[in-house]
Amino acid sequence: MLEKAIYGGRRYWVWIFFLLGLISVGFLAYLYQFKNGLGVTGMSRDVSWGLYIGQFTFLVGVAASGVMVVLPYYLHDYKKFGRLTILGEFLAIAAVIMCMLFIFVDLGQPLRVLNVILHPTPNSVMFYDMLVLSGYLFLNLLIGWTVLGAERKEVAPPKWVKPLIILSICWAPSIHTVTAFLYAGIPGRHFWLTAILAARFLASAFAGGPALLIILALIVRKYTKFDPGKEAIQSLGKIVTYCMLINVFFLGLELFTAFYSQIPGHMHSFVYLYAGLHGHNQLVPIMWVSSILAVIAIGLLVFPQIRKNESLLAVACLATFFSLWIDKGFGLVIGGFVPNPFERITEYWPTLPEALITLAVWAIGFLVLTILYKIAISIKEEVVFDKYGEKQIKAE
Amino acid sequence: MYNAGKIIIGIIIFVALVTFPFIFAGGKATAKPDPKIDTPEIFKMPENERKCVESKAFMKKEHMQLLNDWRDRVVRDGNTIYTNAEGKTFNMSLQNTCMRCHSNKKKFCDECHNYAAVTPYCWDCHIAPKEKES
Amino acid sequence: MSINRRKFLKMAGISTILGIGGVSAVQGVKNHVEASQVSRNPAALTAKRWAMVVDMSKFKSEEDYQKCINACHLAHNVPHITDNPKHEVKWMWTETYEHAFPGNEDQYRAERFQEMPFLMLCNHCENPPCVRVCPTQATFKRKSDGIVMMDMHRCIGCRFCMAGCPYGARSFNYKNPRPYINESKENREFPTRMKGVVEKCTLCYERLAKGLQPACVEASNGALIFGDLEDPNSAVRKVLSERFTIRRKPELGTGPSVYYII
Numbered sequence: 001m002l003e004k005a006i007y008g009g010r011r012y013w014v015w016i017f018f019l020l021g022l023i024s025v026g027f028l029a030y031l032y033q034f035k036n037g038l039g040v041t042g043m044s045r046d047v048s049w050g051l052y053i054g055q056f057t058f059l060v061g062v063a064a065s066g067v068m069v070v071l072p073y074y075l076h077d078y079k080k081f082g083r084l085t086i087l088g089e090f091l092a093i094a095a096v097i098m099c100m101l102f103i104f105v106d107l108g109q110p111l112r113v114l115n116v117i118l119h120p121t122p123n124s125v126m127f128y129d130m131l132v133l134s135g136y137l138f139l140n141l142l143i144g145w146t147v148l149g150a151e152r153k154e155v156a157p158p159k160w161v162k163p164l165i166i167l168s169i170c171w172a173p174s175i176h177t178v179t180a181f182l183y184a185g186i187p188g189r190h191f192w193l194t195a196i197l198a199a200r201f202l203a204s205a206f207a208g209g210p211a212l213l214i215i216l217a218l219i220v221r222k223y224t225k226f227d228p229g230k231e232a233i234q235s236l237g238k239i240v241t242y243c244m245l246i247n248v249f250f251l252g253l254e255l256f257t258a259f260y261s262q263i264p265g266h267m268h269s270f271v272y273l274y275a276g277l278h279g280h281n282q283l284v285p286i287m288w289v290s291s292i293l294a295v296i297a298i299g300l301l302v303f304p305q306i307r308k309n310e311s312l313l314a315v316a317c318l319a320t321f322f323s324l325w326i327d328k329g330f331g332l333v334i335g336g337f338v339p340n341p342f343e344r345i346t347e348y349w350p351t352l353p354e355a356l357i358t359l360a361v362w363a364i365g366f367l368v369l370t371i372l373y374k375i376a377i378s379i380k381e382e383v384v385f386d387k388y389g390e391k392q393i394k395a396e
Numbered sequence: 397m398y399n400a401g402k403i404i405i406g407i408i409i410f411v412a413l414v415t416f417p418f419i420f421a422g423g424k425a426t427a428k429p430d431p432k433i434d435t436p437e438i439f440k441m442p443e444n445e446r447k448c449v450e451s452k453a454f455m456k457k458e459h460m461q462l463l464n465d466w467r468d469r470v471v472r473d474g475n476t477i478y479t480n481a482e483g484k485t486f487n488m489s490l491q492n493t494c495m496r497c498h499s500n501k502k503k504f505c506d507e508c509h510n511y512a513a514v515t516p517y518c519w520d521c522h523i524a525p526k527e528k529e530s
Numbered sequence: 531m532s533i534n535r536r537k538f539l540k541m542a543g544i545s546t547i548l549g550i551g552g553v554s555a556v557q558g559v560k561n562h563v564e565a566s567q568v569s570r571n572p573a574a575l576t577a578k579r580w581a582m583v584v585d586m587s588k589f590k591s592e593e594d595y596q597k598c599i600n601a602c603h604l605a606h607n608v609p610h611i612t613d614n615p616k617h618e619v620k621w622m623w624t625e626t627y628e629h630a631f632p633g634n635e636d637q638y639r640a641e642r643f644q645e646m647p648f649l650m651l652c653n654h655c656e657n658p659p660c661v662r663v664c665p666t667q668a669t670f671k672r673k674s675d676g677i678v679m680m681d682m683h684r685c686i687g688c689r690f691c692m693a694g695c696p697y698g699a700r701s702f703n704y705k706n707p708r709p710y711i712n713e714s715k716e717n718r719e720f721p722t723r724m725k726g727v728v729e730k731c732t733l734c735y736e737r738l739a740k741g742l743q744p745a746c747v748e749a750s751n752g753a754l755i756f757g758d759l760e761d762p763n764s765a766v767r768k769v770l771s772e773r774f775t776i777r778r779k780p781e782l783g784t785g786p787s788v789y790y791i792i
Contacts, residue, residue, distance in 0.1 A: 037725035038687075039704030044616030048692040048702055108687015108702065108726025115666040115686055126665035126690055187659050187782040188696020265633065341698035342629040346616065469568045471681050474674050476739045477569045488568075492719050520724040521682065523607075523716065 001149060004378040005371040011223070012374070019367045026360015029353040030105060038108055041354040046346035047337040051330065051358055052106035058208070058329035059095045059102065059365075060179045061201060063136065065209020066092030067172035068239055074165050080235060083228045083380070087220065088213055089144040090372040092172075095209075096137040098365035105357050125181045132175045139168045144372075152379045176201050183336065191269035191336045194257075200250045201328070207243035208324040210236045211317035216373075218314055226377045230310075237313050241301040244320055248294055269335040272345065277338070280345045287331050293323035429511040432503040437496060449478070449486050449493070460516075463490060491522040499525040573741035577758030579656070579676040580733055581787040582744075583769045584649050588753035595624055595649055601749035602651075602731070604715055607722040609707035619701040621731040622651045622746060630790075631778060648790060649754075651746075652699040652731040653778065654678045656785030660691035660700065669728070676787070677733045687726040696782050700730045759787060 008016075033040050043050045069088035072078035104110050121127045143164055150157035180198035187193065214236050217228040258266040271277050273287045300306050300316035307313055339345050350358070397403065438446055448455055450462065466488040469475045478488045487493050498504045501524045509516065570576075589595050602608070602622045611618050624647035628635050631648075658678050661671050668685035671678050692700045706725045716722075720736060723729050734744035742748070747756040757764035766789075769775075775789040 037703065037705040039614070039617050039725075042616075043702075043704070045618055045692075045701055046616075046698070048689040103688075106688070108689070108728075109685060110687075112666075112684070112686045115668070115684055119666045119684065121665050121667050123662050124665040124690075125663065126688065130665070182690070186663070186694050186696075187784065188779065189693065336693070341632070341696055342625055343632040344629060467683055471679065471683070472670070472672075473568075474574075474672055474735065474739065475568045475570045476574070477571055479567045479569070487571075491721055517724065521721040523718055523721060525718075 001145070001152065001375050001379065004375040007378075008374060012370075015370065016367065019363045019370070022363035023360045023367065026356045026358075026363065029356035029360070033105070033353055033357060034110070038106075040351060042349050042351045044346050044348065046340040046344070047334060047348040049106075049333050049337070050348055051350045051354055052102045054329040054333040055358060055361070056099050056102040056106070057179060057201075057332065058325055059099045060133070060176050061205025061324075061328065062209040062212060063092045063095035063099060063133075064172045064176040064202070064205045065213070066140065067169050068206050068210050069213070069236070070165065070172075071169050072235075074162070075169065078235075080229060080232045082232075083226070084213070084217065084232050084236070086144060086148055086376045086380075087217060087228060087373065089140050089147075090376060091209070091213055091216065091369060093137060093140045093144065093372060094365045094369035096133055096140070096175075097368055098361055099133055100137075101361045101364060102358075105361065125178060125185065129175075129178050129182060132171065132178050136168070136171050136175050139164060139171060143168060144376075148376055148379055151383055154383060173202060176205050183332075186336075188341055189336045190265040192332075194254065196250055196253060200247065200254075203243050203247040203250055204324050204328055207240050207247050208321055208328075210243075211240045211320040211324075214240065214317045215314060215321070216369075218310065220373065220377060224377045225381045233310070233313070234308065237301065237307050237317075240317060240320055241298075241307065244294070244298055244301060247324070248298065268339050268343075272338050273331055273335050277345060280338075280347050282347045282349060283331065283334060286326055290323045290326035290331065293319040293326075297323060427511075429507040431505075431507040432500060433498070435497060435499045435504075437499055441497075447482075447484075448497075449480050451481075463494075463518075466490075490518060495522070495525050500527060501525065502527055571739055571741070575738045575741055575743075577675045577764075578760035579758060579787065580654065580738075581757065581759040581766045581789065582651075582747070583755040583766050583775065583789045583791060585753050585755065585769070585773075585791045586646055586648065587791060588751070589647065589649070592647070594751070594753065595647055597749045597751075598649065598746040598754065599623060601745040605717050605734070605737075605745040606720055607707075607711050607716050608729075609703075609710035609722075610712070611707075611710045617704040619703065619707065619729065621701070621729070622649060624648060625650050631776070633779070643792065646792070649746075650697075650699070651788060652678060652733075653697055653784070653786030653788045654731075654733055656787065657783060659694040659696065659782075659784060663690045663694040665690065672735075675738075677735055678730075679732055679735060680727075680729060682721075682723055682727050682729070685727040687728065689728060691728055696779055696784065697786070700728050702728050 041050060041052075066088040069081045069084045073081040073085050104113060107113060116127060116130050143161055146161050147157045177198045180201040183189070183192035184194065184197040214233055217233055217236075221227045255270060258270050268277060272280065273283055274291075275281070276284050297316050297319035300312055300319070307316070334348050338347070455462070466478065469478075470488050476488055478486045480486065495501070501519070599622045603610070603620075606621065608621050609619050627639070627644055627646055627648065630650060654677055656676065658669075658671060660669050661678060664670070665688065666684050666686055668681045669678060669691050670681070687702070689702055692702060703723055703725045707722055711722060734742070734746075737744060743756055744754075747754045755765050755769050757766035759766055761767065769791070770789065773791045775791050777786045777789055780786065
């Protein structure tokens with residue numbers, strides 16, 4: 001099936017080579033970082049995790065969101081998602097690969113990464129994170145490949161795939177819960193030390209991931225003969241709406257606990273992020289951009305007439321995605337480190353090498369996504385085209 | 397031959413890539429390693445005491461495994477004394493025991509390491525003895 | 531019996547993985563050094579749980595505590611990074627009261643207490659969060675004496691321990707520390723670290739192994755009292771029974787082993 005990825009039109013190859021270009025530049029930046037150490041990033045003794053870990057956290061959510069299409073289709077027979085499941089699974093694969101790459105580029109001694117496997121540490125959440133991410137990647141690869149292969153041969157998938165799919169449905173929330181546990185069990189970092197953190201992570205994941213999936217589905221419909229389905233996209237839109245509302249509600253709950261209790265440790269990080277603390281306010285503009293985007297997103301999503309308009313839905317999904325990307329991919333991690341355990345403030349902003357490496361990892365993810373989608377869509381175009389004998393552009 | 401042009405060019409590129417390391421290194425890397433143990437610290441000891449922690453054959457083959465074990469015993473268990481097969485005791489330390497006698501890293505350690513093209517990063521941390529330019 | 535190319539490749543791949551995996555597993559388990567060959571230095575200082583009491587009343591001038599910090603940093607080749615405060619590495623330093631004990635602020639506290647330079651170091655907690663989070667056990671609590679140790683060879687530089695430490699005791703080598711170590715003053719009996727690993731105070735385990743007191747204790751002229759918390763006759767227990775002490779953030783349940791007499 002891989003051979004489907006090497007046949008493509010001009011647009012396809014321009015996109016592939018653009019991604020390869022970004023990857024090459026980022027790779028050179030990584031060599032620079034490997035040689036000189038992580039000091040080339042903006043991280044410091046106080047803010048010891050930065051953009052890389054923030055992006056990892058956000059992308060685990062995107063990876064977990066694959067379950068939002070798989071669960072209704074396989075557990076509840078929601079046939080409308082039939083054409084989306086493979087897109088969701090392949091998005092999950094690309095996202096997990098990006099997660100693992102972000103962790104790798106963040107390590108101070110990346111060549112020793114196998115120590116996590118050689119010296120298993122059951123009390124460390126990071127050990128479990130490595131296990132669940134690897135397992136999820138393997139599961140999605142196996143399931144996606146098998147189901148797609150079966151569709152290509154126009155037979156039903158083998159029976160053993162079903163229990164694995166059920167397993168992946170349970171596994172998906174676990175990968176993001178474990179990632180939340182990286183933060184939620186750290187004493188002394190009060191911004192993270194909240195039971196609702198895992199719930200917030202899941203809510204934002206199930207809003208941000210499907211939002212991206214909607215945009216990808218719309219792109220797929222525009223540039224290929226494959227149509228994931230208008231109703232499927234609308235159902236996903238409803239999921240994004242509700243999860244975004246829940247996510248913002250949870251943030252409100254956090255703000256209430258922090259500010260009604262008036263406990264300084266709980267308030268300080270929020271004040272730093274949204275208003276600035278002791279004159280340090282570097283992150284305030286982007287946090288407010290995130291909030292405004294969230295308001296715009298919800299304003300567009302909540303009204304069915306607006307949601308039914310696919311162009312406006314696309315705008316709303318972009319707003320959702322970028323709002324959550326800033327909030328979770330940046331604000332969450334930095335907020336935990338500011339102020340530091342001594343109530344001092346060291347600010348953080350990514351450097352150019354850091355940004356280039358981040359861009360390269362995203363490019364790798366999009367490259368994997370492009371290749372996998374090309375394979376899936378080529379097969380679906382063939383199969384569905386031949387079956388009905390007509391151009392498959394009308395949605396159900 | 398079909399596609400003769402492409403195939404011949406491919407074979408030429410293949411041969412060039414495979415033989416490149418040998419052409420590039422030239423005669424430099426083929427000299428047999430000759431680690432020297434004529435350091436002043438070794439000469440200070442009486443002849444019959446000039447013995448390493450273990451036998452030469454053992455050290456040649458397994459010095460890295462010994463050092464790994466030493467590392468775990470010292471760092472992780474807190475034990476510092478090693479008794480070798482002949483009952484002699486040593487402090488388990490690369491920097492303070494091994495490099496004490498073998499203070500000529502360039503003419504001892506690097507000889508074999510360069511030949512085998514390995515770059516152990518021990519001395520990124522374990523301060524190598526200052527070598528006298530003789 | 532015919533076999534197609536795909537099946538052959540699958541079998542070859544699986545046998546390779548099993549073969550390499552099997553060989554490594556067997557080799558990895560083999561012990562090269564017998565346990566009987568290894569022993570502790572008889573002169574080593576031992577304890578069930580090391581602890582330190584910082585008597586702030588004995589630190590009168592800046593020189594007093596700077597002596598301790600210098601003794602520590604010189605004995606362990608701690609790099610002195612001045613060009614970028616974000617990358618600084620410190621095992622021991624001072625903080626004023628409001629920064630050492632945040633959450634205990636009081637604007638009406640006497641100025642001499644507000645300005646006191648409390649010596650900060652790793653607290654070698656009884657229940658260390660950093661050890662709990664480390665994915666490779668590169669930082670671990672030594673069973674013999676409770677020191678929270680660093681295995682620089684195993685650290686992958688993930689910095690989870692730095693996020694986990696509520697006391698900000700840990701530093702990361704954001705770049706190669708060697709250029710920042712004064713070669714004329716370096717301690718040639720102790721290694722440096724390389725870029726990409728986390729470091730912190732290790733209670734001078736290498737000095738304890740030789741029967742010496744930690745470098746800072748030796749340089750403190752009696753201001754730092756060091757001993758076994760679980761030995762009722764030790765110096766630390768004696769001081770703790772006579773004077774009132776505070777610890778940093780005890781409400782977090784970490785069980786810090788560094789006490790402060792104001």
